[in-house]
Amino acid sequence: MTWLSATGVILRDLVPARLRREWVRCGHCPDRELYSLFRDRVREHPLRTAVIDDEGALDYTTLDAAVRKLAARLSVAGCGSTDIVAVREPDGRDAVIAELAVLALGAVVLPLRSGSDSLLDRAGVRFVIENGRVEGSSDPRRAAHLRPHPDAPARILVSSGSESEPKMVAYSHNAFAGGRANYLRAVHGGTTAPRDLVLVSLTSGFGSFGVPVTLCRAGGTLVLTRRFEAGAALRLITEHRPTQVFAVPAMWRRMAEHPLDTVDTSGLVSIVSSGDTLPPSTRDACRRRFGVRMIDIYGSSDGVNCHTTEPENGVGVPDPAVCEIRLVDGEICARGPMAPLCYVAAPELDAANRLDGGWVRTGDNGRFDDQGRLHVTGRRKRVVIRGGYTISPAEVELAIGDHPAISEVACVPVPDTGLGERLCACVTIRDGHSPTLAELTAFLTAGGLAVRKLPELLLTFPELPLGRTGKVCHRTLAGLAARRCPS
Structure with missing residues (x-):
């Protein structure tokens, strides 16, 4: 599949179409676009709390009304289903509403932190949602509003940039509602209405599941805060009783060592770490403090995921409903229902990091043990x-x-x-x-x-x-x- 934006940005799916269709036939992907899935959740439980942030709570009906209102403003401004729309809102209801409003128009979401003007230019962005305002304009008579194909682009992830310049990676509706939702389903451990406290940014690869999975697919509650602070995060656990908490190792270390005496962890089913290597000392400290299993996720914005509750025994056995993993000259490569389409406006990155057949090079070295568990042995770069x-x-x-x-x-x-x-x-x-x-x-x-x-x-x-x-x-x-x- 090839998708062309209103400004001429071409996004090609580097995974063979026959594989995408096979993952649908196997039930790994729902073959639905994200906003239609969200509307199902609104109809199923209209009064369930959808979002809790620093300003309070919104139920699904109220959230959808705000989404439709913003989508109408975007449409009047000239935004259509062939646009890539940047969302620069702090973590909270405004970011959630903006992302869903873009999806409601069939357009592609590019969630960003403040700044990032160079990324806007590279992605050919005409519209930016920031501080509740829609910036940018075009002729609204030229804006088409078509429901996207489930294998069409839905969201662009931006790599962390902690080691090099940020990269933009395009993902389809099926990749989020399928592959990423499948790993979250395993992480949720059978929780029927998950309450996910997401302490990492929704713009990050790790936090990107928030709107597409917690809300659109799982119909759960998303708990957010604008800024991480260890004591405040512990108080959120007590106040809102999340079933899962998502944070990176540096955050977990600070929460485990924070002197706050009383934290009510009775609502927790598990706590989840990703984004960096989880030191055994941090894992042990968190298990003592929170009293639940700690899940360590190996994943990246480039489309790989594998997780385990026992980090000392590797990062788990790959799940074909998420992605299959193979080693090429010792490098971990991944392909599966959560595989991205391509890099955005960076053919040199596609040439360097994508292999024939849709495989993605991760840049990590690894090995499998005799039980099929993957062990990550370090970054190649x-x-x-x-x-x-x-x-x-x-x-x-x-x-x-x-x-x-x-x-x-x-x-x-x-x-x-x-x-x-x-x-x-x-x-x-x-x-x-x-x-x-x-x-x-x-x-x-x-x-x-x-x-x-x-x-x-x-x-x-x-x-x-x-x-x-x-x-x-x-x-x-x-x-x-x-x-x-x-x-």
Whole structure:
């Protein structure tokens, strides 16, 4: 399938059409577009709470009325089903209403944080929804309003940009209502009306399920807050009794260590981590504090997903209803019902990251054990090369994370005129501790980390900087480390 936007942006499905149809025949995809699914949920339970945010609650009927009102404004402005519409609203009802309004017109949603003007240009965006306003205009007589094919584009995900420039990836209605909904169904564990507290941004790959899956497919309740703060998040758990909470490891670590005494976790069925490697120490601390299973999801905006409740045993067995996974020269590659269409306005990325038959290269190395469980062994691109020796920062981070004095850790390269790069450990310290580099070296050596992988620099921070998705921003840290540790 090939889709052409009103401004000439071409989105081609790089997965063979016969496979897409086979996934529908197998029942992995509903073969419905997202807004029609949402309307089903409105008819089924009109008074159920759909969204809870910092302003209060909206039921499904009230939410749909607001969606239709905004969709009418978009239509009058000239927006049609061949438009890509940017949504720059903070997490909350306005972001949900805007996304559904775009889908109601059959157009494609591009959720963004503030700024990102270069992405708007690359995507050929004519309309932006921001602060409740529709910006942009065209001749409304030229705007067509056609119901989209389920395999047509519905939403564009933007990668985190924590390691490189952000990439835009286009997904179809079936990919969200099928593949992504299937993994959420497994995560929900049979919860019939899930209440999902989503602490990561709805614009992120991890948080992108919020509107298409929690609301359109599952008919649940979406609990949102504009800004993450550990104490406030714990109070939301007590007040709104979510069945699942979704956060990245850095958030989980801060919540597990927060001094708030009383948190009512009786509504929880599970807690979910993704977006970065989950250190065993963080997993154990969360299990103690919240008393429910912790699900670790391996996934990305590029269309891969696999999850488990036992991170020490890999990231789980691939589910064909979500995606199948194979290794190509040690690299994890994925293809399945949640596979994206293509990159947006970046044929060079398609050439570099898509293989024949619709397979997506993840950029991660991995292996399967004898029980079919996938183990992720590190990023192919995120490495430090010291004097010709390649070091995986993720491996070192896991080892440092076991140190009792260290709360958070990220390892980044620092330029060196003689060796090319050196490894710098950036950490936050628990109260009452002040470990030195020598003490850290002794701890890591005793734990069996190879001498050539030991960090040569140690920097402490009150908090590690987080990117727009809530993950630690390695690019920001590398810049800070380079300035504090000149070569």
